[in-house]
Structures are given as structure tokens and as C-alpha cells.
Amino acid sequence: MIAFLWAQDRNGVIGNKGTLPWYLPNDLKYFKEMTQGNAVVMGRKTFEGMNKRPLPNRINIVMTNDKEYQAEGVLIMHSRQEVLDFAKDYENDLFITGGSGVFKEFMGDADLLHRTMIDGEFEGDTFIPEIDWTQWKLVNVEQGITDDRNKYPHQFETYTRN
Template sequence: MIAFLWAQDKNGVIGYKGTLPWYLPNDLKFFKQMTINNAVVMGRKTFEGMNKRPLPDRINIILTTDPNYQADGVKIMHSREEVLDFAKDYSGDTLITGGANVFSFFMDDVDVLHRTIIEGEFEGDTFIPEIDWTKWKLEKTEEGILDDRNKYPHIFETFARKK
């Protein structure tokens, strides 16, 4: 299965200067739960925004057009087709995690959307691409818990592509 996994503010912001514009431990925990022992696909800029550190216990796939790009502990892929071929033969889930261009490349290929909506407005320079919501059915929603560390109201949503 191929899925998108992202967090956004209420205006669709997903990033700022290569990183997340908020700190929300509940969402980081959700991200880990969804991706552990699976494959994550991200663009080079997203990976570099994580200080080029592969996520442990996951297959980290970096999608880049740079044929000479190298990084330790990751698989480098150069095309949408290469990622789709990997996902077809992979027994786990393949989760597309950003950035905006990478989401755009796979918009027609995903089966599931996992979205965290943070009820706030943040400064951002990267936005989730436009999604045709008529093609998706909300399967699950869960309100995030607020506490000392999780200061922003948030909701976790899962959508399945309509058949």
C-alpha cells in the first residue's frame, strides 16, 4: 500500500525553511507509529531538513533528480517509477512524507491519506498540494490530546480512496 502521511496547519502549511514550523509531540508519536518497520519516501530537501539522519527501523528512500546525490543509511531513487516499482514488491507500507513536490508526484498513486490537522496558523513556505477531496472518504478521525507538551489543538484523520 502507498499512503501519504503529513501534518498541516489550517491553511495547508506543511513546512518552513526545510523543517516543521511547530513542535507537536503527539504528531511525532503518530508519525513514528505509522512509519516504524515500513518504508518512508521523502525528497532530498525534506531529508536534509532532518540533518540527513535516516529514521531508525524504517527503510528511508530519498527521491532526488541529482544523479550524484549520496547519503549514508538510505536508498536513493531518482524517479516516480522507481519508487512505484519498489512499493509494488515491498510487503510493508510505503509512506510518502514530503515535501510538496513529492506529494504532487504520487497524487494519483496513493490509496490512503493520513493527515494531522493542527488548528492554528503558522508561518510557512511549503504547502500541501491541492487534493481533490471528492475522490476520498473519511475513514477515521481522532482528536489529539492537549497537555503541557502538546499545546496546539489537533486532529488525526485517515482517508481511503473511493472505489
């Protein structure tokens, strides 16, 4: 199964200067719970925004056009087809985690969307690509808890393809 997993603000912002424009521990915990034991696919800029550190207990796949690119602890792939070939034989879930170009590349391949919707507006330079919401059905919404550490109202949404 191929799923998208991302957090966004009201305006579709998903990143700013290679990092998340907010600090929301609930979302980080949700991301970890969803992806542990599975594979995550991200672009080179997203990976480098994480200080080039692979996420533990996951297969980390970094997509790049740079044929010379190397990084420790990750699989480097150069095309959508290479990732799809991997997914075909992979028994667990494959999560597309960003950035914008990687989401756009796999828009027609996703079976599920997991979106953290943050009720706020943030400065950003990276946006979730346009999604044709007529192809998707909202199947679950869970309100996130706002507290001293999680200052922004948010909810976790899951969509299946119609």
C-alpha cells in the same frame, strides 16, 4: 499499499525553511507508530531538514533529481517509477512523507491519506498540494490531546480513496 502521511495547519502549511513550523510531540509519536517497520519516501530537502539522519527501523527512500547525490543509510531514487517499482515488490506499507513536490508526484498513486490537522496558523513556505477531496472518504478521526507539551489543538484523520 501507498499512503500519504503529513501534518498541516489550517492554511495547508507543511513546512518552513526545511523544517516543521511547530513542535507537536503527539504528531511525532503518531508518525513513528505509523511508519516503523515500513518504508518512508521523502524528497532531498525534507531529508536534509532532518539533518541527513535516516529514521530508524524504516527503509528510508530519498528522491532527488541529482544523479550524484549520496547519503548514508538511505536508498536514493530518481523517479516516481523507480519508487513504484520498489513498492510493487515491497510487502509492507510505503509512506509518502513530503515535501510538496513528492506529494504532488504520487497524488494519483495513494490508497490512504493520514493527515494530522493542526488547528492553528503558522508561517510557512511549503504547502500540501491541492487534493481533490471528492476522491476521498473520511473513515477515522481521532482527537489529539492538548497539554503542556502539545500546545496546539489537533486531530488525526484517515481517508480512503472512493
